Amino acid sequence: MENKGVVVGIIGLGLIGGSTALRLRKVGFANRIVGADHSNKNIAKSIELNIVDEGLELNELAHQADVIIVAIPVDASKKLIIELLNTARKNQIIIDFGSTKSSIAQAVRNHKNRSNYVACHPIAGTENSGPTAAFDSLFNEKVNIICDKELSSNNALDTVLEITSQLGMRPKFMNSKEHDRHIAYVSHLSHISSFTLGQTVLEVEPNEENIFDMAGSGFESTVRLAKSSPSMWAPIFTENSENIIEVLSAYIANLEKYKLMIAQGNEEALRKAMKQTNRIRTVLEKEPLS
């Protein structure tokens, strides 16, 4: 795709959509960016922050945009993407940036315009939401997972690879089923563990001053994701319920093991279990243990 003259349409002017727009404008990928959002406040804020040039109704955005990026909660995106595919023009590209992939993959699998669509999951985010949370370096050095690439046209895939690169990411390819299983472990579980941690502490600490005074940076770090948006995460959890239930069961089983080791005063077993998990340091840092 020739970039000059590309109109990019962003549906969902939150952290992800907003950060995408800011970066694509900065690097000059788009010469015009239009946006749609269910909230007029978000549209006004996005214009004010120079995230989009104009807010449009969905129909009008679909009419004007060469590339449409969908960055809304996963419960709403499936229906919307089918509608966008129904009216897709030749070479119009529809990109999904949602956090679950299997359910939508099944829904569009046999659509006549399936090849106009590219399923992505940029692995980036913060605990903040809305257009004011957006910033142009959100995706720097992150990974964009592209699912089922063989079902997208070469033109669509090339454009997504260029956008991936312009956003500062590197691509990783997998099928949507694999994606949903892995992401349940490395992302969805973290969110649930963090939400339930926050809940557990809030329930027993009516005197919040104790939390503030006694919580070290460790608590802040583990509970950070409990600040995340319920509107975004509730649909993710239910869309990916099968994988998440498997993951939660494994997590609870490990917690029960710790509980037993602690009840038995089995320090040796605790030490061994923790030492094995210390390996996460090398996995995350790709550096030898210090």
Next chain:
Amino acid sequence: MENKGVVVGIIGLGLIGGSTALRLRKVGFANRIVGADHSNKNIAKSIELNIVDEGLELNELAHQADVIIVAIPVDASKKLIIELLNTARKNQIIIDFGSTKSSIAQAVRNHKNRSNYVACHPIAGTENSGPTAAFDSLFNEKVNIICDKELSSNNALDTVLEITSQLGMRPKFMNSKEHDRHIAYVSHLSHISSFTLGQTVLEVEPNEENIFDMAGSGFESTVRLAKSSPSMWAPIFTENSENIIEVLSAYIANLEKYKLMIAQGNEEALRKAMKQTNRIRTVLEKEPLS
């Protein structure tokens, strides 16, 4: 206590002991700092890093130091503190910086030199350990919990308050039983949730590249504490087992509730639960929700 000429003895030259020494030297509280550690390597490294002036055997350190700060794993500190109290001179001050307090409080309760002892828990730390992890601003703007202060002499308590202030902390007072119960929620649970999260993910992701590529900053944040030292944490978990088991049971019960809501596809209940927990943002930041 007149600071000029104070000799401070640090037992345990790790993150906490080392950071204490670096700061007390920087602010001029001590004119000489001596250290003891079971590892000769840690002693050599601490001298090299100017953390201590000299490494000494425990007996010699106890003989020379006016103020002794004990910063070793809690399973070893109880026995050591009793020994130090046995030979304590008038006005010699023995300070414990460990993370659990009830068990040692009971052990020293009727000691003839109990008033020479002050039980502290500075709420500060990182996931790193050893003298190389130490830095002089570790305690800045943190809280030092001082337990059972009525059992310490005025002289000992005044010195600890001065050290607290010199380290950049503010004091908070509570009894050791209360301390152990609260800290199980706001610190010990975070560590177990993080260790078991790391374990669960490592168990199902033999291809570690997937973890590295697919884990966002959220996973890194929730799993950070899984890098912590097993030698430090195993004894904490067993010393505080009664409270931790209560806390783990409450946490597992909440995880089971999430699992049920997800299995039932009950988005409304999920949203409600998450929204209630979002309150943790205001608790931690002491700012209104954005």
